[in-house]
Amino acid sequence: MTTTVREFQVTFDCADPARVSQFWCAALGYVLPSPPPGFESWDAFEAGLPVEQRGSASACQDPNGVGPRLFFQRVPEGKVVKNRVHLDIRVGTGLTGDARLAALEAEGSRLQELGATRFRLLPADGINESCLVMQDVEGNEFCLD
Numbered sequence: 001m002t003t004t005v006r007e008f009q010v011t012f013d014c015a016d017p018a019r020v021s022q023f024w025c026a027a028l029g030y031v032l033p034s035p036p037p038g039f040e041s042w043d044a045f046e047a048g049l050p051v052e053q054r055g056s057a058s059a060c061q062d063p064n065g066v067g068p069r070l071f072f073q074r075v076p077e078g079k080v081v082k083n084r085v086h087l088d089i090r091v092g093t094g095l096t097g098d099a100r101l102a103a104l105e106a107e108g109s110r111l112q113e114l115g116a117t118r119f120r121l122l123p124a125d126g127i128n129e130s131c132l133v134m135q136d137v138e139g140n141e142f143c144l145d
Contacts, residue, residue, distance in 0.1 A: 009069040017072035021058035
């Protein structure tokens with residue numbers, strides 16, 4: 001049996017899609033997609049929507065077309081429990097010990113300046129290398145590993 005590789009996007013439920021997508025664009029080096037045909041900007045597109053739909057969605061994408069698209073949709077309820085799915089940002093690949101910790105801490109500091117929150121450091125345990133658990137601007141967990 002042959003399996004076909006499928007394109008996919010990762011969808012986040014959130015309160016402020018534009019704010020969350022701006023954070024992830026900066027965190028990952030992603031960009032906002034182009035506005036729909038016939039619109040000069042996303043603001044122009046949004047202006048044509050009913051008031052209740054304005055600001056209800058945003059997205060960001062890998063400018064090289066390699067990584068998955070991230071989609072952010074407004075939902076009425078806030079985040080109340082731990083994510084069941086999260087992103088791992090690979091900043092320490094191939095590094096161990098102090099060099100890995102330094103890479104994690106440097107990226108963690110950069111992301112905190114963008115509005116992320118440091119949650120906890122999971123130290124190396126002999127099986128897994130160190131990992132820094134963070135939260136984005138709306139409290140969604142992600143890892144720097």
